[in-house]
Amino acid sequence: MRKKIVILGAGFGGIKAVFELCKKLRRFGLSAQYEIILVDRNQYHTYTPTLYEIATTSKTTASQLNLKNIVTFPLKTVFKKIDAALIKGSVTNVDLIEGDIHLADGRKLKFDYLVLALGAETNYFNIPGLKENSFTLKTFLDALKIREAIWNKVEEGAGKIKIAVGGAGATGVELASEIKSWACEFEAERKCNVSVQIIEGMPTILPGLDVRVIKLVARRLRKIGVELLLNEFIQKVEPGRIFLKSGLIAECDILIWTGGVKAVSLMGSLPLKKEQKGRVITAGEMECLPQSEDLKLYGKIYALGDAICFYDPETGRPIPLLAEAAIQQAKIAAHNIFEDIKLAEGFSKKASHKKFVPGKYPYIIPVGGKYAVAKFGPLVIWGFPGWVLKGLVELYYLLFNVLPPFRAFKIWLKGLWIFMKNDRLG
Ligand SMILES: Cc1cc2nc3c(=O)[nH]c(=O)nc-3n(C[C@H](O)[C@H](O)[C@H](O)COP(=O)(O)OP(=O)(O)OC[C@H]3O[C@@H](n4cnc5c(N)ncnc54)[C@H](O)[C@@H]3O)c2cc1C
Incomplete structure (x- = not known):
């Protein structure tokens, strides 16, 4: 019987882990x-x-199907030439002692090696009424819901539409600015006025990012007319009303919450070593340890990406939840799993494990229209060149991580064509 390496989650980390492991197994003739x-x-x-683009593209510019094709990629196509079994199913529980994975439809899977790459979910911080009265932006469907809600308001013929975005992290900033630039399109035609306000609890937008980036982004937000309400924590939400800690009440027609994410709740229920806030942690090898020493885990368990909290040994602080971190961690997890396999199969006498060392990853923040602020090492690039760079990074990801070259290029061009029309402001 073939031993099973099961990877849970086909996000940035999960698919990288599959590619790496398949490559290694094939190279050593171990695929059988x-x-x-x-x-x-x-x-x-x-x-x-690119989810923020999906949430802000007019129906006249692109249909749902067109949008789906440029932002989601069928796993069958991604793994066309790869010997991996794909299972569509929602994981409801993982029995780490018996080695069973339970799916929502009742199916059960066994594993010998397990990689937990289930990502994160929205964190509402138990703020009363927030979940019930807001949209969020985590998935393709979330993006469509936002687009629908804004468009419905416009169709209703509302004279003034107030949109609030909770959280001034990268997702909040890029979404708020793009909504504001989208609004230009229908403000003139429909004689409506759209105000977009970001509400942030910290004294700054983009907390933790480079000061030069923050200044450039803030300047751009001012220019395109996005209002900023800083130092204001949301305490309670009712339909149409946001209650702030200072006593202020902000009125809104649509509230989008981008103020926090946390590892999927399934992770919290697993008997694995966690930090004080209950988040699963791993050391550099990306392997999970049992919650208590007397607990014997079934097989080797690895976890990565947004599903865990990884402490940077240099700063002692959790690293930001970024796609690049998940990809790098997946490479380490795959390497270490394969080292164990080589040892078990007699290809080596000692498993030579690698450790994940967090890097200073580049980032790009689009801020409405064909404008983005990018940070690559010490360099900060902004304006139209930043926007071009964003497109090139996307092409690189599609070409080298997800799709066959011709298809990647075709889909990228299709996206470019839509977003060129969509990103109106210069
Ligand atoms: C709107 C938005 C914009 C972003 N922009 C950037 C950016 O520009 N640059 C950047 O570096 N990062 C960005 N990020 C963060 C980045 O997406 C994450 O850091 C990255 O996706 C983490 O990868 P992952 O593999 O850990 O999880 P994910 O990519 O989230 O993958 C998790 C997978 O697990 C699946 N899953 C979850 N629960 C279950 C379950 N119970 N059963 C079965 N499957 C399940 C999900 O369907 C998903 O496919 C952005 C995130 C968002 C939401």
């Missing part, structure tokens, strides 16, 4: 002895950095 199984609740992989 080991089976790779990828489980995800969707049949596709989502490219999250």
Whole structure:
């Protein structure tokens, strides 16, 4: 019987782990002895950095199907030439002692090696009424819901539409600015006025990012007319009303919450070593340890990406939840799993494990229209060149991580064509 390496989650980390492991198994002629199984609740992989575009593209510019094609990629196509079994199913529980994975439809899977790459979910911080009265932006469907809600308001013929975005992290900033630039399109035609306000609890937008980036982004937000309400924590939300800690009440027609994410709740229920806030942690090898020493885990368990809290040994602080971090961690997890396999199969006398060392990853923040602020090492690039760079990074990801070259290029061009029309402001 083939041993099973099961990867849960077909996000940035999960698909990288599958590619790396398949490559290694093939190179050592071990594909007949080991089976790779990828489980995800969707049949596709989502490219999250362009979700804000999906939420702000007019129906006249692109249909739902067109949008789906440029931001989600069928796993069957992604793994066309790869020997991995794909299972569509929602994981409800993982029995780490018996080695069973339980799916929502009642199916059960065994594993010998397990990679937990289930990502994160929205964190509402138990703020009363927030979940019930807001939209969020995590998935393709979330993006469509936002687009629908804004468009419905416009169709209703409301004279003034107030949109509030909770959280001034990268997602909040890029979404708020793009909504504001989208609004230009229908403000003139429909004689409506759209105000977009970001509400942030910290004294700054983009907390933790380079000061030069913050200044450039703030200047751009002012220029395009996005209002900023800083130092204001949301305490309670009722339909149409946001209650702030200072006593202020902000009125809004639509509230989008981008103020926090946390590892999927399933992770919290697993008997694995966690930090004080209950988040699963791993050391540099990306391997999970049992919650208590007397607990014997079934097989080797690895975890990565947004599903864990990884402390940077240099700063002692959790690293930001970024796609690049998940990809690098997946490479380490795959390497270490394969080292164990080599040892078990007699290809080596000692497993030579690697450690994940967090890097200073580049980032790009689009701020409405064909304008983005990018930070690459010490360099900060902004304006139209930043926007071009964003497109090139996307092409690189599609070409080298997800799709066959011709298809990647075709889809990228299709996206470019839509977003060129969509990104109106210069
Ligand atoms: C709007 C938005 C914009 C972003 N922009 C950027 C950016 O520009 N640059 C950047 O570096 N990062 C960005 N990020 C963050 C980035 O998307 C994450 O850091 C990255 O996706 C983490 O990868 P992952 O593999 O850990 O998880 P994910 O990519 O989230 O993958 C998790 C997978 O697990 C699946 N899953 C979850 N629960 C279950 C379950 N119970 N059963 C079965 N399957 C399940 C999900 O369907 C998903 O496919 C953005 C995130 C968002 C939401």
